[in-house]
Amino acid sequence: MEHRTSLSPVRPTVPNAGDGPAHGAFLADAADPHVPLRERLLGNGIPPADVTGRPRPDLASGPSDTLHEEVSEQLWSRGLAAIQLDEPLPNDRFTALGAFLGTAMPERDPAVAPYVEEEVILNLRSEHARTDDVALQPFAGNYLSLHTESSGAPVERQPRYIVLMCLAPGDASQGARTVLVPMREVARRLAPETLAVLSRTRYRDRPGVPTIARQVGDRWVFSLRDFLADELQWSYEGPEEDATAVGDALRELLAAMYAPEHAQGLQWRRGLLVVIDNTYFFHGRTSGSATPEARLRHLKRLRVV
Known part of the structure; x- marks a missing residue:
């Protein structure tokens, strides 16, 4: 995937006293430390350590x-559940798991309507070649930046939880992998x-x-996505200087992420069921190969509040 870069980041603008928070924008530069790290991690240059499901x-x-x-x-012990089933759950048991965890969010974005079942199940199929269309990237060979x-x-x-279940892994050796990075x-x-x-900062x-970092009990929780080549507009609620x-x-x-x-x-396998706590992990996806087998990759997703 091609990424645009700027010659220099956009500098913040600081309002006069009484006008509200300082604000500005951030745009990644090719020289930023996280850019080569991102390419190596999500571009399949450095295989991350495997997460395996409990059989x-x-x-x-x-x-x-x-x-x-x-x-x-x-989930209680590590903010992540990974269970290797012999077969994927049918839809009624999959949605029942969502109901046990909370309330599944309806998938109302018109761009994903062809991939939605029962209003809340999103079918993630790698049907498209790499694309700059953000709406289609979850269904394409692009990597997805950490977020x-x-x-x-x-x-x-x-959502507090993202529930993923593998129906077909696609290319087992070169298929896209979901990447998890612990916030702690x-x-x-x-x-x-x-x-x-x-x-x-928010x-x-x-x-x-919420602010990009916030404390929940004794741990730090983040709300951020890597904007890649797009501008992150922010406001800052602190001393202007x-x-x-x-x-x-x-x-x-970003470099720490x-x-x-x-x-x-x-490494997806048929029947692997994973629940990610959105307050414990950043997640993303590596690039998928362009083989016909890779396009058979199929996960089901619920987002639960």
Whole structure:
């Protein structure tokens, strides 16, 4: 995928006293540290450590309560559940898992309507070649940059869980892999001053959106997607003189997100069921190969609030 870059990041503009928060925009530069890290991680240059599902073939046809208990146990211990079933769940049991976790979000975007079942199940099929059309990228061979789901929405409209189930892995050796990066490891790589700046910075003109970093109990939670070649417009709610540090803080955060040491990759197999806590992990996807077999990749997704 081709990425546009700027010669230099857009500098913040700081309003006069009383006019509201400082604001500005960030645009990635080719010289930014995270850019080559991203290309290596998501472009299949550095295979991330494997995440394997706990083998539980009995749960596909056994009592739903037993499956739900297994998912709860894994989510509670690490913010991630990965279970290898012998066969994918039928739609009624898949949506029942969503109902157990919370409320499944309807998929109302007209661009994805052909891929939606029962209003809440999105069929992720790799049917398209690489494309610059953002709406089609989840169904194409592009990599998907690291992000948290619905990062530009208020917390109550962000899904807490992303539920994924593999019906067909496509090209087992070269197919796209889902990449997970623990937020706790990202936070550990950031200077305290950087976290302080990010905890006062949020997307601009998005009412109710949380700050890019926020503390929940004793851990840091992030709401951000890597905007790639697009501009990230931000506002800063802190001392005006500190607003000039926002660009550097975002660079530090992106570099920490793409550091390869803590990235984990899901090698999809038929029947693999994964539940990701959106407050524990960034997630993305590597590039898929262009082979006809790779285009057979098929996952089902629920987003649960």
